[in-house]
Amino acid sequence: MASGKSSSLADTLTAKGVSRRDFLKFCAAMTAALALPMKYTDRVAAAVASAKKPVLVWLEFQDCAGNSESLLRASAPSVSEIVLDVLSLDYHETIMAAAGHQAEEALKMATAEPGSYLAVVEGSIPTKDGGVYCTVGGRTALDIAREVCGNALATITCGTCSAFGGLPAASPNPTGAVSVQEAVPGATVINLPGCPMNVANLTATVVHYLTFNALPATDQFGRPLFAYGSRIHDDCERRAHFDAGQFVREWGDEGHRAGWCLYNMGCKGPATYHNCPMVRWNDGTSWPIGAGHGCVGCSEPAFWDTMTPVYGRLPNVPGFGVEATADKIGVGVVGVVAGAFAVHGVASAVRAKKDPLPKSQAKIEEDA
Numbered sequence: 001m002a003s004g005k006s007s008s009l010a011d012t013l014t015a016k017g018v019s020r021r022d023f024l025k026f027c028a029a030m031t032a033a034l035a036l037p038m039k040y041t042d043r044v045a046a047a048v049a050s051a052k053k054p055v056l057v058w059l060e061f062q063d064c065a066g067n068s069e070s071l072l073r074a075s076a077p078s079v080s081e082i083v084l085d086v087l088s089l090d091y092h093e094t095i096m097a098a099a100g101h102q103a104e105e106a107l108k109m110a111t112a113e114p115g116s117y118l119a120v121v122e123g124s125i126p127t128k129d130g131g132v133y134c135t136v137g138g139r140t141a142l143d144i145a146r147e148v149c150g151n152a153l154a155t156i157t158c159g160t161c162s163a164f165g166g167l168p169a170a171s172p173n174p175t176g177a178v179s180v181q182e183a184v185p186g187a188t189v190i191n192l193p194g195c196p197m198n199v200a201n202l203t204a205t206v207v208h209y210l211t212f213n214a215l216p217a218t219d220q221f222g223r224p225l226f227a228y229g230s231r232i233h234d235d236c237e238r239r240a241h242f243d244a245g246q247f248v249r250e251w252g253d254e255g256h257r258a259g260w261c262l263y264n265m266g267c268k269g270p271a272t273y274h275n276c277p278m279v280r281w282n283d284g285t286s287w288p289i290g291a292g293h294g295c296v297g298c299s300e301p302a303f304w305d306t307m308t309p310v311y312g313r314l315p316n317v318p319g320f321g322v323e324a325t326a327d328k329i330g331v332g333v334v335g336v337v338a339g340a341f342a343v344h345g346v347a348s349a350v351r352a353k354k355d356p357l358p359k360s361q362a363k364i365e366e367d368a
């Protein structure tokens with residue numbers, strides 16, 4: 001585990017051999033990811049370079065460890081990994097060398113001072129039967145979460161299980177699994193849902209915190225707007241095919257091979273908010289829809305109950321202002337396509353007018 005809270009990130013990056021050029025490239029990428037004007041790159045760079053390592057405690061409860069995998073999976077050490085690595089990650093059960101009493105001691109020490117650390121939580125929290133379905137070191141996840149998240153400066157939930165309950169909370173929810181916010185109502189929580197969350201969004205959240213000393217603006221589900229502010233369907237590379245009524249009808253058919261729209265195959269992109277099309281995965285090389293599979297809606301609350309069956313088609317497409325379905329917008333129904341397209345354009349314009357900048361973003365624009 002990293003420690004040494006006195007050295008700055010600039011010292012650590014230099015020691016790790018990160019060039020100034022690569023560092024600035026990373027800061028520019030983070031500025032873009034946070035949807036800030038590019039002139040903020042210098043401010044982000046100055047803040048990240050001089051920041052002291054915040055103490056971070058990573059708790060893992062009822063989950064599949066996919067978010068830890070997401071944190072660790074990258075083909076080569078990148079600046080973003082290093083930024084996360086140089087956080088004083090004082091406790092992470094899955095990857096820490098310490099075990100047993102030593103690990104418990106590490107958690108106690110890292111969280112001794114209320115308000116001095118950030119907590120990251122992966123996994124949901126079972127509440128049925130006194131919370132016995134998930135225990136660590138003899139304590140229930142509920143008990144640990146209340147203490148650690150209740151006293152944290154802020155808690156970042158990584159993945160849909162900790163953000164919304166996820167798969168363990170899906171009907172009939174045999175363990176009474178809940179999200180961190182439900183388990184610890186008073187805690188300051190920012191949600192990064194997804195199966196798993198994208199580590200780029202975790203890095204950007206931390207960079208936002210280091211730069212502005214505040215968490216980013218969020219939507220009604222506690223998700224940062226920079227990452228969950230736009231709909232997958234609106235940024236999708238297959239969107240032109242949707243608008244043209246070109247749909248994949250069968251896996252491996254001509255349309256599938258040509259990269260047509262996956263709506264008919266169960267894609268939930270029209271009802272899902274996430275920046276997957278822009279940030280992508282595997283060092284930005286691809287993402288599920290790019291690889292030929294529809295979106296499953298994994299960053300939406302209760303998606304296991306509301307967006308299944310995975311290969312079942314959404315009944316309606318939100319955003320058009322009409323109950324338009326892929327069948328109605330099929331090839332040959334030109335009038336409907338044109339109408340839906342026009343309505344969509346108007347709806348987008350109205351939405352853009354209606355939704356003002358989030359508070360923290362508006363303040364940033366004002367300062368600029």
Ligand code: SF4
Nearest residue numbers: 236239261262267269
């Ligand atoms: S339905 Fe899915 S594949 Fe088709 S344009 Fe929308 S997000 Fe992309």
